[in-house]
Amino acid sequence: MTVTRVARLTEADWRVFAVVRLQALTDSLGPTDPQYRREASFTAAQWRRRLREHAAFTVLVDDRPMGLISAQHQSADSVYLYSLWLAPDARGHGLAGELLEAAVQWARSRQVHTVTLRVAPDNSVARGIYEKAGFRVAAATVGPRQELAMSLSV
Numbered sequence: 369m370t371v372t373r374v375a376r377l378t379e380a381d382w383r384v385f386a387v388v389r390l391q392a393l394t395d396s397l398g399p400t401d402p403q404y405r406r407e408a409s410f411t412a413a414q415w416r417r418r419l420r421e422h423a424a425f426t427v428l429v430d431d432r433p434m435g436l437i438s439a440q441h442q443s444a445d446s447v448y449l450y451s452l453w454l455a456p457d458a459r460g461h462g463l464a465g466e467l468l469e470a471a472v473q474w475a476r477s478r479q480v481h482t483v484t485l486r487v488a489p490d491n492s493v494a495r496g497i498y499e500k501a502g503f504r505v506a507a508a509t510v511g512p513r514q515e516l517a518m519s520l521s522v
């Protein structure tokens with residue numbers, strides 16, 4: 369029997385966070401992407417600071433971290449979610465929805481009114497997950513990657 373659970377990563381988990389975050393960046397952007405290269409050179413102190421300043425959640429499958437989502441305050445009233453990712457082996461079991469739910473719950477606990485995120489227009493799987501959770505497209509083509517901005521009122 370497989371046991372899955374979502375857990376918030378604390379500063380003490382920085383090594384786990386670094387490994388999963390770099391897996392996600394390599395898988396999504398490739399090892400030559402500037403963002404991957406920048407974070408691959410993070411020190412322990414930088415990983416720890418990221419976990420202090422942002423809320424990061426992983427999904428554990430039989431105690432193995434297999435995915436990630438992060439959240440940060442955008443303003444006093446708004447939280448931005450980023451980096452929803454699942455290891456390819458863990459996809460197709462609804463775990464992305466569980467990660468998303470944990471991050472949205474965290475936003476609610478921070479008493480903000482809006483949760484936002486960005487998604488590539490052609491990423492229909494991710495977009496479907498966000499829409500199922502109640503997110504709606506707020507603006508088209510944001511930033512250099514021409515992503516859709518989505519938001520949820522909480």
Ligand SMILES: CC(C)(COP(=O)(O)OP(=O)(O)OC[C@H]1O[C@@H](n2cnc3c(N)ncnc32)[C@H](O)[C@@H]1OP(=O)(O)O)[C@@H](O)C(=O)NCCC(=O)NCCS
Nearest residue numbers: 452453454458459460461462463464486487492493494496
């Ligand atoms: C996006 C991601 C986290 C989704 O995780 P997943 O485990 O693949 O998602 P699921 O299998 O739970 O599928 C979610 C839903 O999408 C549906 N789906 C699958 N393929 C689809 C497609 N091509 N188009 C539309 N919906 C699709 C599934 O049926 C499922 O719907 P359901 O919950 O109603 O059954 C994962 O694919 C991933 O890590 N991708 C790479 C990183 C990424 O794109 N992150 C998002 C950045 S914004």
